[in-house]
Amino acid sequence: MLSAFRTGALRSIVQGHGTFKVLSVVPARNASAPSKQDRIDTWDYVNSVYFGPERDMKNFPHPTQPAQHEPVRMGVLPASWFEFFYPKTGVTGPYVFLGGMTLWMMSKEIMVVDHYFWEFPAFWAMVYWVSTSPKMGPKLKQYISDKIEMRKNILYERPLAKMRDAEEKNISNLQRLLEECETASFVNQAKKEGVELQLEAAYRQRLNTAFQEVKKRLDYEVEITNVKRKFEQDHMVNWIVSSVTKSITPQQEKESIQSCIQTLKQLASKQTAAA
């Protein structure tokens, strides 16, 4: 169907153009999976045919299927027929017309009472009975409207909802992708900064080296003087101590030991007296 449509056969019929005008323009496609663009093209074209400016909506309005039937009486007869009779004949008019019509048809043998005659009243009696029965009528109505709803869902609502969801998901994914494009600028910045930071680090390393070297030399000078002074001091102390020890005689040593013992003894006697 689609390929026929695209190849122009149907288009030419609808538009009344010469046959197969666009035969070679648009190649036939895989009928099972039309692409997005194909769908847009198809819908644009079909919309222009059914709802375009050339369509005479005033005299030939777009047919719609009402969800509910118009109000009826006696189960099946439209109430508008009865309304038609009321101003002319009063409320009994329609029934009189129905009975009179039947009698006339029977008298003229248009309606013949043969073996099949009772099928007609029996059928409509059944219709009347089922449609007005409080048990069966609503159930039947529910069953049929469910069937219609299901068909609508399967053919129209669900596929369209699927398409809509897919598109919305696609859009949100793509917008995230757009956002992710920002990473490139960050990476660029990181690369540039990497080089600049390394240059800066090298510069600071140079500063630090200069500082360390100058400081090292100064510290070296200071350290040399310190060491010199310390050595002189140590030497002086050693020299004085050794000359003092050399000057002490054995006699002096003995005397000092004696005096120490004396002191200890005195301390001991004091301790015993106190005890």
Next chain:
Amino acid sequence: MASGATKRVVSSAIDWTRFAAVCPKWQVEMLRATKAKHDTFVNKVHQLPENLPKIDFASYKSRLPDPTMADRFQKAYEALSIPYPVDKANLLQKVEAQNSEKEQEVKRFKTEIQAEIEESKSFLKKIDTLPKFEEMTEEMFCYYFPETWQDPAKPKFWPYVETEQPGAPGFKYAK
């Protein structure tokens, strides 16, 4: 102390939280590696002094055997001019070139994506132009959804799905 021509970079201006937020999931590892590398550069810079450190020459003056030596050192130290390192391999220029190339690529990619988004949006709008199901006849429905129409010239077999038709790849009953 640095030459005026080169701008000194002392810290990173990258917004890493934003970077992590926009990073694709499959590139998080790369992001982590980049951050680690970048952090080593920054740390190295921060470990070192920003300017030439001061030396307390006054204290040295009293401790040095020759006080004029400290003065000489001070004069020389203050006159010291340390050149900023030169990017000998011209890496910065190379990186700039690479970046501009990348930017062009990203720009092209973005316009492509934008076009795709526009197509999707227009398709969404087009879906809303379809008449209601109740307002469609069977014929109209077939025009709007041509793929649902059963072509009598190409009959389908039960269960009427593409994969179970003769000629479909993997169809096991007949060739």
